[in-house]
Amino acid sequence: xxxxxxxxxxxxxxxxxxxxxxxxxxxxxxxxxxxxxxxxxxxxxxxxxxxxxxxxxxxxxxxxxxxxxxxxxxxxxxxxxxxxxxxxxxxxxxxxxxxxxxxxxxxx
Amino acid sequence: xxxxxxxxxxxxxxxxxxxxxxxxxxxxxxxxxxxxxxxxxxxxxxxxxxxxxxxxxxxxxxxxxxxxxxxxxxxxxxxxxxxxxxxxxxxxxxxxxxxxxxxxxxxxxxxxxxxxxxxxxxxxxxx
Numbered sequence: 003x004x005x006x007x008x009x010x011x012x013x014x015x016x017x018x019x020x021x022x023x024x025x026x027x028x029x030x031x032x033x034x035x036x037x038x039x040x041x042x043x044x045x046x047x048x049x050x051x052x053x054x055x056x057x058x059x060x061x062x063x064x065x066x067x068x069x070x071x072x073x074x075x076x077x078x079x080x081x082x083x084x085x086x087x088x089x090x091x092x093x094x095x096x097x098x099x100x101x102x103x104x105x106x107x108x109x110x
Numbered sequence: 111x112x113x114x115x116x117x118x119x120x121x122x123x124x125x126x127x128x129x130x131x132x133x134x135x136x137x138x139x140x141x142x143x144x145x146x147x148x149x150x151x152x153x154x155x156x157x158x159x160x161x162x163x164x165x166x167x168x169x170x171x172x173x174x175x176x177x178x179x180x181x182x183x184x185x186x187x188x189x190x191x192x193x194x195x196x197x198x199x200x201x202x203x204x205x206x207x208x209x210x211x212x213x214x215x216x217x218x219x220x221x222x223x224x225x226x227x228x229x230x231x232x233x234x235x236x237x
Contacts, residue, residue, distance in 0.1 A: 037223040039155075046205055046230055047155065052223035053214060059225075090155055094222045097169045099145065099157040 025091035119231030132206030
């Protein structure tokens with residue numbers, strides 16, 4: 003099964019700064035089924051990006067996704083106070099679904 | 111509005127059983143696959159089980175295979191997770207989640223991503 007490894011584990015940034023989160027797959031993601039989620043404390047995750055680079059409903063355009071093969075990136079162009087949270091990448095396999103371990107974006 | 115509501119969590123002893131329920135509304139439940147995803151305290155997300163719209167296809171994570179059973183009742187817009195032989199490591203918040211109609215290469219279609227989530231129900235396995 004494909005394994006997703008996110009880096010860094012924690013990203014310490016200030017509001018207004020750019021955040022770059024990485025997600026590396028143990029084998030090539032050929033299907034394009036790579037998604038990103040945001041989770042805040044005590045809340046369910048929220049879908050941000052699907053199909054690598056498509057923003058989900060009502061997701062602001064400061065969020066963007068890119069990548070191919072085994073390397074994928076979630077970029078937040080300018081951090082807003084509400085963006086400090088944990089972010090997970092996720093892949094849909096043929097008979098399994100897998101998540102990365104998460105990257106926490108915290109206020110510096 | 112679109113929503114999923116889980117219920118059935120609680121405290122159970124190791125080796126015990128619990129049945130989780132998840133009721134959907136505001137979307138075409140019978141068209142969507144349904145999944146259960148869990149999150150142990152302070153940990154990340156772990157996919158647990160999947161059931162297709164017609165119940166014809168079911169998958170489990172290796173960690174729960176043979177102990178958990180997923181099912182659904184489309185007449186009641188509900189999905190269930192029967193959990194047997196529970197272990198301490200099953201302690202987690204359990205979310206039900208589903209797909210949604212999104213834009214995919216210029217076409218609106220059900221996309222394989224978890225766009226609809228419940229609020230979660232907590233399962234604690236402890237003596």
